[in-house]
Amino acid sequence: MLNTKxxxxxxxxxxxxxxxxxxxxxxxxxxxxxxxxxxxxxxxxWKTITKANQTLLAGDTVFIKAGTYSSYIAxxxxxxxxxxxxxxxxxxxxxxxxNASYGISLNGKSHVVISGLDFYNLDKFIWLQNGANYNTxxxxxxxxGRTIGWSGSKxxxxxxxxxxxxxxxxxxxxxxxxxxxxxxxxxxxxxxxxTTSHNLFEDNIFFHGGHHIVGVYGRYNVLRNNYFHxxxxxxxTAASDRGAILYGDRNLSFSGYAVNSGRNLFDxxxxxxxxxxxxxxxxxxxxxxxxxxxxxxxxxxxNDRAGLFMSLTSTYYSxxxxxKIYHNTFFHNGLNTQDPIDHGNSGIxxxxxxxxxxIKYNALKNNLLYENGKIQGPNGMxxxxxxxxxxxxxxxxxxxxxxxxxxxxxxxEPVLGDPFNMILPDLRIKSDSPCRDQGVALTTIVSATGxxxxxxxxxxxxxxxxxxxxxxxxxxxxxxxxSQRARIILVNYTNNTLSVxxxxxxxxxxxxxxxxxxxxxxxxxxxxxxxxPYLQINSPNGSEVWHKGEQRxxxxxxNEITGNLIIExxxxxxxxxxxxxxxxxxxxxxxxxxxxxxDDSFVTGxxxxxxxxxxxxxTLAERSLR
Numbered sequence: 001m002l003n004t005k006x007x008x009x010x011x012x013x014x015x016x017x018x019x020x021x022x023x024x025x026x027x028x029x030x031x032x033x034x035x036x037x038x039x040x041x042x043x044x045x046w047k048t049i050t051k052a053n054q055t056l057l058a059g060d061t062v063f064i065k066a067g068t069y070s071s072y073i074a075x076x077x078x079x080x081x082x083x084x085x086x087x088x089x090x091x092x093x094x095x096x097x098x099n100a101s102y103g104i105s106l107n108g109k110s111h112v113v114i115s116g117l118d119f120y121n122l123d124k125f126i127w128l129q130n131g132a133n134y135n136t137x138x139x140x141x142x143x144x145g146r147t148i149g150w151s152g153s154k155x156x157x158x159x160x161x162x163x164x165x166x167x168x169x170x171x172x173x174x175x176x177x178x179x180x181x182x183x184x185x186x187x188x189x190x191x192x193x194x195t196t197s198h199n200l201f202e203d204n205i206f207f208h209g210g211h212h213i214v215g216v217y218g219r220y221n222v223l224r225n226n227y228f229h230x231x232x233x234x235x236x237t238a239a240s241d242r243g244a245i246l247y248g249d250r251n252l253s254f255s256g257y258a259v260n261s262g263r264n265l266f267d268x269x270x271x272x273x274x275x276x277x278x279x280x281x282x283x284x285x286x287x288x289x290x291x292x293x294x295x296x297x298x299x300x301x302x303n304d305r306a307g308l309f310m311s312l313t314s315t316y317y318s319x320x321x322x323x324k325i326y327h328n329t330f331f332h333n334g335l336n337t338q339d340p341i342d343h344g345n346s347g348i349x350x351x352x353x354x355x356x357x358x359i360k361y362n363a364l365k366n367n368l369l370y371e372n373g374k375i376q377g378p379n380g381m382x383x384x385x386x387x388x389x390x391x392x393x394x395x396x397x398x399x400x401x402x403x404x405x406x407x408x409x410x411x412x413e414p415v416l417g418d419p420f421n422m423i424l425p426d427l428r429i430k431s432d433s434p435c436r437d438q439g440v441a442l443t444t445i446v447s448a449t450g451x452x453x454x455x456x457x458x459x460x461x462x463x464x465x466x467x468x469x470x471x472x473x474x475x476x477x478x479x480x481x482x483s484q485r486a487r488i489i490l491v492n493y494t495n496n497t498l499s500v501x502x503x504x505x506x507x508x509x510x511x512x513x514x515x516x517x518x519x520x521x522x523x524x525x526x527x528x529x530x531x532x533p534y535l536q537i538n539s540p541n542g543s544e545v546w547h548k549g550e551q552r553x554x555x556x557x558x559n560e561i562t563g564n565l566i567i568e569x570x571x572x573x574x575x576x577x578x579x580x581x582x583x584x585x586x587x588x589x590x591x592x593x594x595x596x597x598x599d600d601s602f603v604t605g606x607x608x609x610x611x612x613x614x615x616x617x618x619t620l621a622e623r624s625l626r
Contacts, residue, residue: 022059022083026090027052029067049073049097052087059083061549064117066093072102072122079111081134088549089116096120103142106132115139115550121146125169126153126184128162137164139551145172145181148210153184155199156218162199163471166551173210175247175278177239181210182253187218189317192257194218198469201226203553207419208233211249211277212287216264217256220467224267228252229419230283231273240278248275250283251303254290258318262290263493265464267297268525273419274303282336282344284309291321292461296514297525299427300330302416306349306384307333307372310362314355321358324462326365326442327514329427329525332414334373334381346384347372350393353386363394363462366439368429368524370401371414379403397440399523407524408433428526436528439521441480441511446496451505453486457512460496463488479504480511480520533560535585535612548595548604556612558585563615569597570609577603582615 025040027049034047040062046052049071052062058080064087079085089095096118097103103119106112108130118141119125125142128135132155145152152172155162173181183206187196196218204226206213213228232246240247251271254264271285285303288295288310300307307330310320325348334345343349347369352359364383373381382400383390401407411426418424429435442462447455465474465488474488477500486500498512513521517530538555546552554567567579567590577597583590595602 022057022061025052025055025060025062026065027062027069028065028090029069030065049087056085058085058111061086061088063088063090064095065090066095068096068098070098070100072097072100072105073114073117074102074105074107075109075112078109079113081111084111084113084136086113086115087117088114092116094118098122099146102127104128104137106135108132110134112136113138113547113550118143120144123147123149124152124154125172126155126164128155128159129157130159131157132159133161135162136550137162137167139166141168143168143170148172148174148181150180151182151185151215152209155184155186156188156194156196158195160196160198161469165200165202165204166553168205169213170206171208171233173208173234173249175210175234175236175240177237177241178279179211179247179249179277182212182215183209184213185215185217186221187216187256187261189215189217189256189261192259195260197221198467200224200469200471202471205422206251209249210234212253213251215253215255217254217261219261219263220469222265222267222467222469222472223269224265225269227270227272227422228285229273230275231419232275236278241280242276242278247278248273248283249277250274250285250287252286254286254288254293256290256317258291261318263292264294265467266293266295269298270422271298271300271307272302273416274305276304276336276338281339282342284344284349285333287311288323289316289320290318291323293323294462294464295323295325296327298328299525300328300347301332301425301427302335303333304336305334305344306346308347309344309349309351310359310388311349311351311353312355312357312359313353316355316357319357319359321361322461323362324365324442325362326367326462327439327521327523327525328367330367330369330372330382331409331412331425331427332371332374334384335375337375340375343381343384343386345373345375346381348382349384350388350390351386352388359388360392361394363396363459364398365394365442366397366521366523368399368401368407368435370407370409370412372402374402374414397438397523399435399438405434407435427524429522429524429528431528433522433528435523437518437520437522439513439516439523441513443512445506445508445510445512447506447508449507451503453501453503454497454499455504455506456495456497458496460491460493460498463491463498465489465491476515478513478515479506480513485515529557529559535559535561535565537610537612540610546594548602550594552592552594554579554590554592554610554612556588558588561585561614565612566615568611568613569603570611571603571605572607573609575611577601579610585614
């Protein structure tokens with residue numbers, strides 16, 4: 001936590017850097033001597049990716065040189081923990097896999113890493129199935145479906161602990177009298193036995209899907225810090241409900257059976273520009289049709305219908321119950337002009353149209369809503385409902401800017417902008433926002449007054465302990481009215497018990513929130529930083545394993561700091577080299593080839609730290625993470 005003593009302005013993050021063992025191979029179809037009978041060296045490379053698929057064993061890496069290839073990634077073997085099979089582009093060369101049945105097919109294969117490749121005009125982008133576990137796909141681009149099925153990418157049939165990050169996915173689906181296809185499905189909506197779970201999708205960009213962009217049908221999956229947009233992009237036909245014009249659709253669909261779906265985390269995402277499909281009136285930013293999910297710290301904006309829509313018909317399989325929807329910002333949603341006076345033209349909507357399932361007990365707390373459903377009148381509609389009793393839900397600490405007052409956002413105009421601009425609208429609150437320090441506790445402690453590292457709360461469903469997913473830490477909580485913080489290491493959802501890594505002192509009935517700054521949490525997705533200069537490293541978080549040679553992003557928050565920063569790598573507390581000698585403090589990110597220093601040398605080993613400091617060495621605050 002923040003230490004306010006005056007000291008050299010340095011931020012440390014402890015980092016373990018794993019070195020991989022195995023053989024390096026090369027594919028270069030343009031090399032004059034390329035042949036799959038070669039040994040696969042840099043000077044005698046293989047010609048095809050197929051040869052790499054047949055040969056690679058645990059720990060091996062194949063570097064693919066520039067070119068457009070028609071064979072796809074489908075290894076015959078799995079890697080192993082600590083020694084994955086790796087496919088990556090050579091240096092920064094452009095590698096495209098195109099006009100193939102798949103881009104990546106991992107059928108029962110695990111511990112495979114794919115990085116730095118582009119995929120174009122394929123029948124399927126990514127297909128992970130039958131226990132494809134612990135695979136990593138990073139820094140890749142997937143664009144343009146060829147022969148469209150339903151899912152452009154699929155992670156299903158009991159596939160777990162896969163990590164897809166810093167990728168871009170686009171253009172899979174089409175429109176006629178129906179909306180067909182999607183970019184990615186996680187799990188199987190129609191199955192009660194598929195146990196797909198514990199997958200992590202972060203820092204990706206998804207846009208232009210048919211029926212939806214991403215479907216989430218498993219459980220214990222994490223989607224964080226992604227950007228989704230689905231504005232009109234594909235031409236319909238004469239059979240479409242408004243003829244041959246451009247259509248788009250919803251961004252996200254959470255659905256499935258109660259036995260194997262729900263309890264997912266959706267955190268820190270931007271969900272925008274859903275649009276009118278060819279077979280219905282309007283589409284929401286997110287359709288939520290399962291229970292027990294956590295939806296927090298997200299920005300929902302410029303969506304054709306509600307930013308978040310909880311609705312049921314007789315064709316759905318689950319009750320929509322006990323979802324925790326908190327600290328989100330909903331701006332300028334509910335724009336549909338075909339049916340303007342409708343509950344769906346709102347910030348958050350509920351609809352029970354048919355069937356026997358229920359929509360109850362969902363908690364909506366500390367959400368900021370502004371300029372939603374204004375097509376219905378000057379006060380708009382923050383919460384819309386059809387045959388759903390809002391009294392059966394839990395509302396606390398929300399701010400409706402259209403009736404309670406302007407929340408004072410940084411740069412937000414209620415007009416559609418450029419969907420490819422990830423910066424605007426800027427929905428952070430200003431320093432004089434009425435939403436600062438006005439949030440309420442998420443739950444309360446029911447254990448008797450005491451101290452320790454484990455206590456019972458009224459409802460533990462607001463929190464998660466990382467769920468055993470590498471790169472995902474448990475939530476950092478704070479006891480309301482105090483500066484006491486601790487990180488959750490175990491959540492027992494059955495008896496509502498939280499176990500934490502630091503002893504706390506509490507009183508019965510005391511409020512519990514995620515860590516915040518100031519006397520109380522802020523309302524909305526943005527927590528206004530503390531006054532005064534400070535720096536916080538957000539990634540890595542100190543508990544991650546970063547592999548040599550993979551591209552990762554170092555991120556930080558710099559408050560009231562101008563000028564440049566120096567990023568250094570330390571081993572056993574001694575500087576071993578400079579990662580970057582001059583990075584603008586306000587940039588907040590630095591893309592790093594793990595282990596690589598500014599002089600192009602590499603460092604591996606243990607007891608490593610990343611340190612960020614100011615160039616001029618001014619005396620400021622320090623923060624350490626392990």
